[in-house]
Amino acid sequence: MADHYEVLGVARDASPDEIKRAYRRLARELHPDVNPGEDAAERFKLVTHAYDVLSDPDQRRRYDMGGDSNPFAGAGGAAGFGGFSDIFETFFGGAGGGRAGRPRSRRERGQDALVRVNLELGDIVFGTHRDLEVDTAVLCETCQGSCCQPGTSEVTCDICHGSGNVQRTVRSLLGNVVTSQPCTTCQGYGTTIPYPCATCQGQGRVRARRTVSVDIPAGVETGLRLQLPGSGEVGPAGGPNGDLYLEIHVAAHEVFSREGDDLLATLEVSMPDAILGTETTIEALDGEVELEVRPGVQSGDVLTIKGRGITPLRGTQRGDLRVGVHVVTPTRLDGKERALIEEFARRTKAPGPHLAEFHQGLFAKLRDRFRNG
Template sequence: SRVRPGSDSLLRMRLSLNECAVGVVRQVTVDTAVLCDLCQGRGTHGDSTPAMCDTCDGRGEIQSVQRSLIGQVMTSRQCPTCGGVGEVIPDPCRRCAGDGRVRARRDISVKTPAGVADGMRVRLAAQGEVGPGGGPAGDLYVEIHEKPHEIFVRDGDDLHCTITVPMVEAALGTTVAVEGIPDGEIAIDVAPGTQPGAVLTLRGHGMPHLRSGARGDLHAHVEVSVPTRLDARAKQLLGEVRTLGQEQAAVKPTRTVPNQPGGGLFSRLRETFTGR
């Protein structure tokens, strides 16, 4: 038969982290084979009809007998005249030249669900290539490419960010405001005495799960900034604090390899979870 199923198509779509979190509806332009509107997929001109191929007598293949050392061997190959379909079109359609389909650009609506992630594919049934002879169209797959975010690094349904807290604020406690995805401003409480490297977790402030809708967590990794330039008054105040403290500098065993120069906590997080 001349009628064959069409192939699938692939389209790539770039989304921001916020768009992945809430889901979007976008109009996209695709270039695929569509049904020829002149012959409606028949491939013939006017009222003409296909005819049986005289070369293969409608079988779609040509058989031949060859002699070999073990005797006669019968082989078959695709008919070069009809291409294996068993019929030819003496009077083809002027628009599609007998193929039953033409190339065309068209706009379609693509809806992505909340919680999609990088590399996932959204399937649109029967929106791919129309097959030869007007055969059923394949599917269109939209592959999601997630743009890197300036603040957050995604790990599944969890989000990670880095907050930098001045030394005094880390000692006394403070609140840091973060623009959440997609919640808007979120207040992160930094407890008094928070240490560098501490991870503050906010339950339910991550990305939505693709199927259940349940939210992941937001993890804030704490960096404590130490002032490098102090005026006389600041030095005096810190000196007074030191006299009140009971802790002293000490040497401890090293359990981890020191970080490479120039690699901040945020860049290390991104490399850990994304490989970039």
């Protein structure tokens, strides 16, 4: 392999600015747009590769250690190394352990995507369908993921000859060691793209908005994430799609709240209806429900309607609709109404206010309803 310093026409102790000026001069002279000859194209690739190595301080240091007749001259023996990591890389090469690895693939898996889905409480009783607009990466229709302009194709890299790696013999304390590093000309792919697709700029994919249709099951709750395999972004060069995750958010309802698979609600009952009992119709999330209020119902009592709750995420047996009773005491009475209440009190001879045995159920029946609401 040609010496990088000779290719650029600079001394081995050339400064970074001198190396940059030499490269610019040769690049202008040998660029294919200026000099279409085959020899010029080959030299242009060598010049570019030489500059990639010598313009990087770490790569240049490692290259110099194998290029000088005495790599330790003036270095004070082993102290001339830049640390243990440099010693390891010098002896064994990069991640390849001194062996030429396979070239990288341009096709990679796309990234996963996360979309928030806002639902109403009624949507989760039986599940719902959504058509979601997602901004994501899709396959380039012009090149179909090839990354090349139509009618062209990738070409084998002239520097690494398709291996994706460049090997070099380095003289070290252990003798001559062959090191292998990714080719800087093709970035380790083993091929180059002379004419990248103009639509996707050689990426094989473009940003676009697409519609994803999804059936959201019953019983989901806020914070749950649903995975749609293969519905995420398409990968570079038409690689496989990532996954799409739907993060569920269920909005609070004005009337109903949720406890597990049960629905909770509060029914306000007037004092006469609480005393005499009544029948009423309430509007549940899935239609009307006939409800019987028995005579003498108390605040805190819970009326249960079986099977009118939420269908569970895993299973088919719906939860219940639990309605907590709240007896409303009138605050404004006219003279006649007050007289009737007083007559009622005299007839019933009800005891006055007094402390009674603590009744846990009176406070606990609706506590969970307000806590979860």
